[in-house]
Amino acid sequence: MISSGFESKMKDFKLYLKKMKSYEEAIGLIYWDMRTGAPKKGIANRSEVVGMLSGEQFKMSVSNEMGEWLGYFSEAEQDARLSRMDRKIVAECQKEYDRSKKIPQQKYEDYVVLTSQAESVWEEAKDASDFAKFQPYLEKIVATNLEFIELWGYEGHKYNTLLDMYEPGMTVNKLDQVFGALREKVVPLLNAIKASPVKPATAFLRQSFDKEQQKKFSLFILGEMGYDFEAGRLDETVHPFATGLSPGDVRITTRYLMDDVNSALFGTIHEGGHALYEQNISPEYIGTPLCTGTSMGIHESQSRFWENMIGRSRPFWNRYYKDVQKHYPGQFDAVSVEDFYRGTNEVKPSLIRIEADELTYNLHIMVRYELEKELFSEAISVADLPEAWNEKYRDYLGIAPSHHGEGVLQDVHWAGGAFGYFPSYALGNMYAAQMMRTIRKELPHFDELVQAGNLLPIKDWLALKVYRHGKLLTPTEIITDVTGEELNPDYLVEYFTEKYGDIYQL
Amino acid sequence: MISSGFESKMKDFKLYLKKMKSYEEAIGLIYWDMRTGAPKKGIANRSEVVGMLSGEQFKMSVSNEMGEWLGYFSEAEQDARLSRMDRKIVAECQKEYDRSKKIPQQKYEDYVVLTSQAESVWEEAKDASDFAKFQPYLEKIVATNLEFIELWGYEGHKYNTLLDMYEPGMTVNKLDQVFGALREKVVPLLNAIKASPVKPATAFLRQSFDKEQQKKFSLFILGEMGYDFEAGRLDETVHPFATGLSPGDVRITTRYLMDDVNSALFGTIHEGGHALYEQNISPEYIGTPLCTGTSMGIHESQSRFWENMIGRSRPFWNRYYKDVQKHYPGQFDAVSVEDFYRGTNEVKPSLIRIEADELTYNLHIMVRYELEKELFSEAISVADLPEAWNEKYRDYLGIAPSHHGEGVLQDVHWAGGAFGYFPSYALGNMYAAQMMRTIRKELPHFDELVQAGNLLPIKDWLALKVYRHGKLLTPTEIITDVTGEELNPDYLVEYFTEKYGDIYQL
Structure with a gap:
């Protein structure tokens, strides 16, 4: 009643x-x-x-x-x-x-069963590099999504309806424009890097590192970022994630690789960035649908801001490299901070998205975006995906997988029906760079703050501008309110050009 | 519909x-x-x-x-x-x-609020040894329970209705009889022990013990008991507990004291006993109200069977003492297995129930039982409790608390309204000893099994006789089916007389 x-x-x-x-x-x-x-x-x-x-x-x-x-x-x-x-x-x-x-109950339940089955089949297919095994499931998933789009309705491109689920308001037109502009600059930059005589040393990143020390260091950096340990905890999982149960309980996980000093650390900083967002949503939104991040893209901008713009920056390492040396005694005696910084920022085309550097990462995303777009305009079919995938990798990254396990089968997303999700990752990079430009104006001593390990004013700025709003504002409102303009890929291009021009002496 | x-x-x-x-x-x-x-x-x-x-x-x-x-x-x-x-x-x-x-909704909700407030007040009152602070809350809780009893109805003694919540079918008449018989033998036995010239050495139990080693040893013993780690896990909490979420997920916790080799271990074995019960309930009861232990008393019989009848037995230490020595290198070189066994079984009247030895533990329970019974027959009032408590301790244990924090305020149960719960602990001891008598007949080489570390046949026997039935059978059906007779305190008396007669050379 x-x-x-x-x-x-x-x-x-x-x-x-x-x-x-x-x-x-x-x-x-x-x-x-x-x-x-x-x-x-x-x-x-x-x-x-x-x-x-x-x-x-x-x-x-x-x-x-x-x-x-x-x-x-x-x-x-x-x-x-x-x-x-x-x-x-x-x-x-x-x-x-x-x-x-708009979706009939039975159709939806069938789809849940289908994707759940598809995820197990995908796992086997990936291990066996056997696309044919996965193909019939993927065909059904795409077909069902096409049916759903008809029921939900769409404007312009059918794929827009899927994009809107993860990034409200995002369209193919907009993505074509921003991804196009980004690719136009990133591909030549990548070629210049490949041609550069500078080859950062990285062997020192691949020693054997004590897990307890990795954990201690991860916890230390989380504390520096202003992560509230009374409103969260750090655990260990195969795939790192953050989950905001309420602003008072935002948990993160990371993965410790014994032979990689950076993997757990950057995983922690990344998830820590997501967590800062969720921990700092205004209490008035608790118990409402506004008590979460506004979109996948804006959420990802916060994780990547902390991971890349701060965590992979020279001022950060000028401050924290001595802590790396302290946590792994003797292991970095012969490595200068500059070498560590450069090694950590090595750019190198690779086949696996989740292992990519921050520059080529965007190209991995664009491959997926182009394929999804063509699947939902029915310009290509599921059967065409493996060849189309390999071709795009050759075009964008200059390399191609030797088998489908490191190619078209590498991600779980499609098996779960998450079409329209991938662009968020690259959007996050662009939003982050654009916010970086603004924060540097509003906190003119930004680099000095980072170099002094004084990260809290940065967290507070982001809380004021982004975190506290939860889902009250749309992604476009957020980026426009914060930076004074809509999403603009130029800032990410500038960031890359400056950073990698310096590292690779271009 | x-x-x-x-x-x-x-x-x-x-x-x-x-x-x-x-x-x-x-x-x-x-x-x-x-x-x-x-x-x-x-x-x-x-x-x-x-x-x-x-x-x-x-x-x-x-x-x-x-x-x-x-x-x-x-x-x-x-x-x-x-x-x-x-x-x-x-x-x-x-x-x-x-x-x-039968309880009006509003009355029940008020009661939930009352007990929740009472638990915080109790905590402060306990810390300050201030019974007057807690008294008004306890008075309301008792009064409300008396009202509830009127609404629920009762047969014979009003307290029977409360007992039945934890031990279906249990009555004051029955408890008076079994506790009376037990006390009649335990008090003189305790006096004989006090008079005995034998004083087991215990200082070696109180060294400093590495927490990781304590944890390793606890996990090792759990494995020996047949605890299924794919259907549970061991964590750390201030108050140890077991929780059966489903037979496939029964979790336990323990507490590590740095200066006590036995506390975490016996906590683990005790909760492990509860867990074996829940892990081995027949799968057909999953998803029904029968998928749990049949009563608090029978549940407690299983934890105490493992903790005391097995874990504090000589055959057990004949087998596992060498593992203690291995886990704490050098710390037990000068201690014989016999000394370890005796020290572990020291009997000594003390004020705090949860720290009591297995013999005097029952007297702690009887104090509480007598007081609860008198509260609900209205023979005494809440205001009389502190004095009545101290008097009973003098009668049964020969000692009295110096302040209420170690006396009438020591347990949380009453603050939560859990009247009728305490007897379960002593019932568990009696059920356990009675089952022990039967298992020794049916597995004639019982001691040899324990001494060989071959505990699984014991677990299997208990699973067959007790665990698998869940709540299908009543406590009386269980004990009668397993042992051929109803609850009989004589077996616990026999067990104590034999065990402590030997240790204290009576």
């Missing part, structure tokens, strides 16, 4: 949303637990628990009650009484409601 | 119960996480999540749907078609339904 009167309806609506968020929080904790050490014999039962809780949350999102509230609050008279925050909350609920209502 | 037809109604009913169990599993995981390291700033929000999930589970237990099913399955015609398992399931649901329905 929905009570009458604007105020009391709003109160009931908020309680209802809080309950939905509570389901999400419980589900989030269960996933965290599954990845960090839940006993394997409990997984089957636990998956049913997740299924039940997700089902309850989903039912609430499309219930008649929800429909009535959305109808009521969208009436002109009531809409005029909504605060900015409440209007955004209603809009978010409406978006989820519409999206979910 | 309840579907028609016995089969389909039963199917729906089981799905409904599975959903209730899923809520319980999610709640159980959240509590485990809160105790093992959830960030403190997330606790307030997480508590609301628990509140929501518990509320959903509770609503299901007293819903009209539940009422209709219980009505239907209790009709003679349908009841006759129920399997033994299903009849027990219906009975369990009926019991919970009746219990919950």
Whole structure:
């Protein structure tokens, strides 16, 4: 029963949303637990628990009650009484409601089963480099997504509807423009780097490093970034991740490689960047759909800002290299800070996205973007993917995989149906560079702050400009409010040109 | 909507119960996480999540749907078609339904708030040894329980209704009899021990012990017991506990004291005993109210069987003492296995229940039992408790606390309203000794098995006799089926007399 009167309806609506968020929080904790050490014999039962809780949350999102509230609050008279925050909350609920209502229940359930099966098949196919094994699943997933797009509706390119799920408002036109501009500069820069006589030494990064020391150092750097350990914790998983259960509980994980001094550290800084965002969302949004990052691209901009713009910068290493030397006694006696900095920033085309340097990383993303776009314009079919993949790698990176396991089968995303997700990673790099340009104006001693290990003013600036807003602002509002202009790839190009021009003496 | 037809109604009913169990599993995981390291700033929000999930589970237990099913399955015609398992399931649901329905919603919610406040007040009162501070809360808790008892109904003594919550079927008459018989023998035995010239050396138990080694040794012994690490894990908490989320995920915790070689180990064995029970419940009960131990007393019998009957036995140390010596190199070179065994079994009246030896432990329980019984017959009032407590300690243990923090305020149970719970601990000891008597007949080489470190046949025997049944059988059915007679305190007396007669040369 929905009570009458604007105020009391709003109160009931908020309680209802809080309950939905509570389901999400419980589900989030269960996933965290599954990845960090839940006993394997409990997984089957636990998956049913997740299924039940997700089902309850989903039912609430499309219930008649929800429909009535959305109808009521969208009436002109009531809409005029909504605060900015409440209007955004209603809009978010409406978006989820519409999206979910348009897919027949049975079709959606079949799709969940399909992607879940596809993920196991993908794993086997990847290990065997056998695309044919995975192909029929991927064909069904693409076909189902095409059906969903018809049901959801689309403007312009069909792929726009998928992009909008991860980056609200993003379109093929916009991406073609920004990725085009970026590629136009990055490919020649990469060629210049390849031609440069400068070849940074990297062997010292590949010694044997004590795991406890790696962990200590990761925790130390997290503390320096202003990560709140009373509102989070660091654990170990095969694939690092961050999960914001509530602003008071944002957990991250990393992976320790015994023969790589940087892997765990940059994994930690990256996830730490995601975590700072979630820890610093304004408390007023707790229990509402606004209590999360505004988009995958803006979220990724924060992880990459910390990982690359700060963590891979010369001022950072001028400050923290002595701590590396202290944590691994004797192992870096013969290595100068400059050599460490250059080694850490080596640029080298490679086949695996998640191991790529920050420059070529964007090219890996563009390969995927082009292929997804063509799949959903039906310019290519799933059967064409392996050859198209290899060709794009040759075009963009100048190398091609020797088998599909290190090629078209390398990522899990497509098996899970996550088309439209990949661009977020490169968007994050562009947003980050654009914000970097602004922060350097507003905190003119930016490099000195980093070099002094005084990172908190940087965190506070990002909290003020980005973190606290949660999902109140759209990605475009955020980037425009912060930097005074819409997404512009030139700042990332400038950043790369300056940084790698210096390192590679171009 | 309840579907028609016995089969389909039963199917729906089981799905409904599975959903209730899923809520319980999610709640159980959240509590485990809160105790093992959830960030403190997330606790307030997480508590609301628990509140929501518990509320959903509770609503299901007293819903009209539940009422209709219980009505239907209790009709003679349908009841006759129920399997033994299903009849027990219906009975369990009926019991919970009746219990919950009889308390007005508001009264119950007020009580939850009261006990939650009382727990914080108790903590302060305990630290300050200030009973007066806690007294008004305890008075309200007792008064509310007396009201509840009127609503629930009772047979004979009012306290019986509370006992039944933890030990179905247990009564004051029965406890008076068994505790009386036990005390009659234990008090003189304790006096004889006190008078004995034998004083086991214990200083070697109190050296400094490396935590990692303690953990390794705890894990080793758990493995020896047959604890399934693919269906559980060991963590560290201030208060050790076991939690069975499902038979595939039964987690335990222990506490490492740096200056005590035995504390973490016996904590682990004790919780491991609880865990073996939950890990080995028959899979057919998963998702039903039968998928747990049958009572607190029987559960405690399993933890104490492993902790005391096995873990504190001479054959056990004949086998495992060399592992203690190996784990703490040099620290036990001068200590013989016999000295270690005797030191580990030192009997000494003390004030704090959780630190008591296995003999005097039962006297600590009897003090609490007598006081609870008198509170609920209204023979004494809450205000009388401190003096009555001290007097009972003098009577039973020959010592009295110097302040209430180590006296009447030492346990959290009353603050949480858990009256009727304490007897379970002593019942566990009696059940365990009685089962020990039987297992020695059925596995005639019991001591040799332990001495050979061949503990799995013992685990298998307990799984067959106790664990697998979950809550299908009542405590009385279990003890009678296993041992051929009802609860009989003589076996615990025999066990004590033999064991301590030997150690103290009586």
